[in-house]
Amino acid sequence: MSEVILELPVGNANITDLFHFSPALVDDLKKILASERYQGEKGHNLRSISARFRVVLTACRFIIANDTNSGPLTQGFSAFVKNHYALVKSIYKSEIRKELRNELWYAIGIYTGRPLLKHDYQSDLWAFYFKGQDAWRHIDSADLKAAMPKVNAEMTNLLSSETELLPQKSYSMETLHTRFSKAKRLLLERLAPQFNDELEEYGLQALSVDNNRIQKSLFQAIQSDVQQKVISLRTGTGYFEVIRWLMEVTGQVVVDAYRISMQRYQTHAKRESLEKTYSDSELMELVFHLEKAIEQAKESKSLITLHFAKIQLKTCWNTAPMCAIELSDIKEIELPTSKKTMVIMLQKARKGYDIDTYQLDGRAVNSVMQDLLQVKVLTEQYRGSKSRFKSLLFVYEEYGEIGCVKGTNVTSYINSLLEQQGCRVRYNSQRIRKSGANYIYREVAKDLRKYKKRMRHSYSTFIQHYKQVGEAGTQTTLGEAVQTMQSYFTGREISSDIIIIDKDDDVLQQTPTGLCASKGNDIEALQYHKEHRLLHKDNGREATWCSDYLACIWCKYFRTVADLDHVWQLLSYRDYVLADMGASVSNLEGNEQQTEAIEILKNRVNDILCQLANRDQKAVEQAQEMQRNQGMHPFWSFAISTVTV
DNA sequence: CTTGGAATAGGATGAGCAAC
DNA sequence: GTTGCTCATCCTATTCCAAG
Numbered sequence: 025m026s027e028v029i030l031e032l033p034v035g036n037a038n039i040t041d042l043f044h045f046s047p048a049l050v051d052d053l054k055k056i057l058a059s060e061r062y063q064g065e066k067g068h069n070l071r072s073i074s075a076r077f078r079v080v081l082t083a084c085r086f087i088i089a090n091d092t093n094s095g096p097l098t099q100g101f102s103a104f105v106k107n108h109y110a111l112v113k114s115i116y117k118s119e120i121r122k123e124l125r126n127e128l129w130y131a132i133g134i135y136t137g138r139p140l141l142k143h144d145y146q147s148d149l150w151a152f153y154f155k156g157q158d159a160w161r162h163i164d165s166a167d168l169k170a171a172m173p174k175v176n177a178e179m180t181n182l183l184s185s186e187t188e189l190l191p192q193k194s195y196s197m198e199t200l201h202t203r204f205s206k207a208k209r210l211l212l213e214r215l216a217p218q219f220n221d222e223l224e225e226y227g228l229q230a231l232s233v234d235n236n237r238i239q240k241s242l243f244q245a246i247q248s249d250v251q252q253k254v255i256s257l258r259t260g261t262g263y264f265e266v267i268r269w270l271m272e273v274t275g276q277v278v279v280d281a282y283r284i285s286m287q288r289y290q291t292h293a294k295r296e297s298l299e300k301t302y303s304d305s306e307l308m309e310l311v312f313h314l315e316k317a318i319e320q321a322k323e324s325k326s327l328i329t330l331h332f333a334k335i336q337l338k339t340c341w342n343t344a345p346m347c348a349i350e351l352s353d354i355k356e357i358e359l360p361t362s363k364k365t366m367v368i369m370l371q372k373a374r375k376g377y378d379i380d381t382y383q384l385d386g387r388a389v390n391s392v393m394q395d396l397l398q399v400k401v402l403t404e405q406y407r408g409s410k411s412r413f414k415s416l417l418f419v420y421e422e423y424g425e426i427g428c429v430k431g432t433n434v435t436s437y438i439n440s441l442l443e444q445q446g447c448r449v450r451y452n453s454q455r456i457r458k459s460g461a462n463y464i465y466r467e468v469a470k471d472l473r474k475y476k477k478r479m480r481h482s483y484s485t486f487i488q489h490y491k492q493v494g495e496a497g498t499q500t501t502l503g504e505a506v507q508t509m510q511s512y513f514t515g516r517e518i519s520s521d522i523i524i525i526d527k528d529d530d531v532l533q534q535t536p537t538g539l540c541a542s543k544g545n546d547i548e549a550l551q552y553h554k555e556h557r558l559l560h561k562d563n564g565r566e567a568t569w570c571s572d573y574l575a576c577i578w579c580k581y582f583r584t585v586a587d588l589d590h591v592w593q594l595l596s597y598r599d600y601v602l603a604d605m606g607a608s609v610s611n612l613e614g615n616e617q618q619t620e621a622i623e624i625l626k627n628r629v630n631d632i633l634c635q636l637a638n639r640d641q642k643a644v645e646q647a648q649e650m651q652r653n654q655g656m657h658p659f660w661s662f663a664i665s666t667v668t669v
Numbered sequence: 670c671t672t673g674g675a676a677t678a679g680g681a682t683g684a685g686c687a688a689c
Numbered sequence: 690g691t692t693g694c695t696c697a698t699c700c701t702a703t704t705c706c707a708a709g
Contacts, residue, residue, distance in 0.1 A: 076708090126707075161677075199697055205678070262680080265695070430675090435700080437674090452700095 030054070032074040033063060037081055045088055048100035052135060056080070056101075059134045076127055083128040087115060101135040109144045116145040148176075150183050152201045163205050171216040178227050179207065182273060206266040214245060231267075232276040239279050242267060310337065313447035324406070324420040325427065326441055331399045332418050332429050333438045333451060347429050349417040351400065523583050524639060584632060586640040589657075591633070591647035596657035598629040 028043040028050065029036050043050045056062065062077050088097060093114045096103035104111050112132065115125065133139040141160055143151040148166040169176040186200055215223060219238050222230040231239040246263050271278045314334055321327040399417055406426050407414045418429035438451045584590050602625055637644045651657075 073708095163677095202679095202698075209679085265697095268695095440673095 030057065032057070032077055035074055037078055039081060042081065042084060042088075046098040046100065049084065049097060052101040053080070053084075053131075056131050056134050062134075076130075079124055079127040080131045083124040083131075086124060101132065104132050105136055112140070112145045113147075150180065150204055152187075152204075161201055163201070163208060165208060168208055168212055168216075171212060172220060172223055174224050174227055175211060179204070179211075186273065203266050203269055206262060207270055210242070210263060210266065214242060228270065228274045229276065231271065231274075236277070236279045239267070239271070239276075243279065309447060309449045310442070310451060313442050313445040317441050317445050321441075323422070324402075325422050328399065328403060328418055328420040329429055329434060329437055330441060331395065331402070332434060335395050335399075347416075347418060347434070349396075350415045351417055524586055524635060525583050584636065586636050586643050588643050588646045588650060591636055591644050592650050593657045594629055594633060594636075595647055595651045598626055598633075599651065600656045602626050602629070 027038055028040045030039050030050075030053070039050060039053070042053070057077060062073055084097070093111055096106065096111065112129075115128070129140045141151070142162050143149040143160070146162075146164075148164065148169050150163040150165055152161045152163075165176055165179065168179070183200075183204060211223075215238070218241075219230065222233065222238060226233055231242075243264070246260050268278050314330060314337065318327065318330045318334065321330055396417070403417070403419050406419050406421050414426070416428045419426055420429070421427075435451060442449075442451055584594065633644060
């Protein structure tokens with residue numbers, strides 16, 4: 025009799041014995057071998073994958089030899105799934121080695137066209153289906169069944185009714201999963217030891233029997249544990265919530281007793297949450313290594329994930345909704361400022377799944393917009409029409425397959441990437457302060473680009489140079505102008521006079537806020553040049569006029585005109601430039617002075633506007649109208665257009 | 670057999686609302 | 690404006706398991 029040989033991607037397999045057992049089985053095996061998985065089409069290693077197919081063959085042989093129920097296998101693979109997976113269940117209980125079994129499960133999944141699910145073969149599993157991720161999660165209730173069979177059956181029924189009614193309820197599968205896992209723990213750890221008899225007699229209704237004796241006792245025990253700090257208050261309130269839900273869905277009355285207070289905890293939590301935010305220097309280190317890692321990233325998975333971290337660091341968006349950003353969530357809209365901008369719509373996984381448009385300050389909008397667009401461009405190539413992730417923003421290619429950034433492991437992955445860079449600060453989205461960290465990001469990233477060659481150096485080398493950069497490069501961008509604000513106030517004469525002239529004077533120097541009467545050789549101009557000698561040397565530019573436009577309004581040479589155009593300039597200065605500066609000041613770590621300076625400037629503009637209004641009310645009104653319709657005065661565009669990172 | 674990514678258990682959390 | 694409380698997940702350390 026001739027031998028039957030199966031050709032694998034690497035090597036052959038003699039399957040004469042299997043062929044003698046059942047030609048139908050061999051046919052099915054051939055079909056499975058032809059599948060993508062076993063042809064290594066997804067970038068799998070061919071040698072490994074061939075070895076894995078041999079494992080399937082071994083598994084079949086083991087079953088034929090050892091399983092008394094293997095008879096139907098002569099009909100082929102369909103025997104595995106017949107009678108509600110009877111054979112699969114039997115194999116699961118058998119002595120078969122795990123490696124064999126797991127590979128066989130894969131093969132069966134390929135044969136049936138859908139993966140074999142845990143609850144298909146393992147008994148006493150509560151199964152939860154998460155539609156968004158197309159994934160199942162399980163809770164093993166075998167231990168509960170052993171302790172309290174009746175209650176376990178009741179809970180199992182409750183799961184099917186709750187699952188069925190879920191679309192009408194205000195909570196999600198995630199919540200249901202949490203509730204069942206907590207309920208199980210309560211039943212097993214707190215009720216089974218003490219009240220086993222009652223529960224087995226009455227089922228869950230036992231909770232309210234005898235004037236709610238068991239329910240009260242349960243509440244009391246949890247309250248006591250919280251007070252003794254055996255469990256945290258959060259855990260305790262979590263348990264309370266689950267008991268209330270359980271009473272509700274089983275048609276019982278909730279007893280309002282043994283409450284636990286939140287107050288003491290909250291003051292503590294508030295203090296702790298402050299301590300838990302990154303300091304500026306920690307953030308700088310993170311950003312440095314993040315940028316460096318992006319620079320060096322070779323694979324799309326790490327690159328896309330690092331961009332994810334970059335955006336999260338800037339915005340402080342939550343991980344889960346960020347993973348769920350779809351291309352269609354990014355909208356381009358027209359703003360009244362006549363500039364196009366973007367709005368990100370994220371479905372927050374909170375009550376009612378409301379759509380939130382995320383609020384970003386003026387500065388962050390621009391730079392985050394750029395980042396999102398960049399990711400969109402980077403991932404364009406992976407959006408083949410086949411992938412079910414094709415509409416998501418954060419997708420990448422791995423082993424020839426399209427994957428998406430997943431909230432469950434993205435943090436640890438980012439951390440491992442940063443650690444490779446030698447970053448000593450752990451990445452943790454919860455430590456980013458509420459407002460996001462865009463301002464730090466800008467500062468560091470900008471200098472990284474300027475000094476790219478330093479990328480090869482260590483963080484400590486960078487930080488030394490970074491300090492020098494901060495001193496030399498003043499005034500090149502608006503954000504840094506904030507720093508010179510203070511020296512401005514001490515370095516020159518401040519005038520409280522507001523001089524308004526009636527007609528535009530073409531002898532005077534034009535500035536974005538108005539006019540300058542300086543001749544270019546007074547102390548104000550000298551002071552400016554002293555401060556910015558380095559800058560001018562770099563630019564190779566010979567400047568005669570003072571260019572400290574942000575400070576104009578305090579200068580004794582400042583002049584403004586009571587007409588539409590000049591008022592518009594002032595309004596723009598107040599509503600765009602100052603607001604922009606305000607947004608870039610970090611509100612921790614001794615930046616109060618900067619905030620104060622901005623506030624003073626803003627008030628100064630308001631004073632000037634008042635005086636202008638006294639002279640020409642109409643001009644002020646028209647200018648306000650102008651700003652509403654056209655946005656910022658074009659003179660200021662130099663300041664705003666430089667802010668994008 | 671070793672390694673590293675994925676699943677899970679268990680604890681943590683911030684927003685929002687109502688009563689004061 | 691403050692306090693008390695609930696809702697609806699979110700985060701992470703540990704365990705599990707697949708790939709090579």
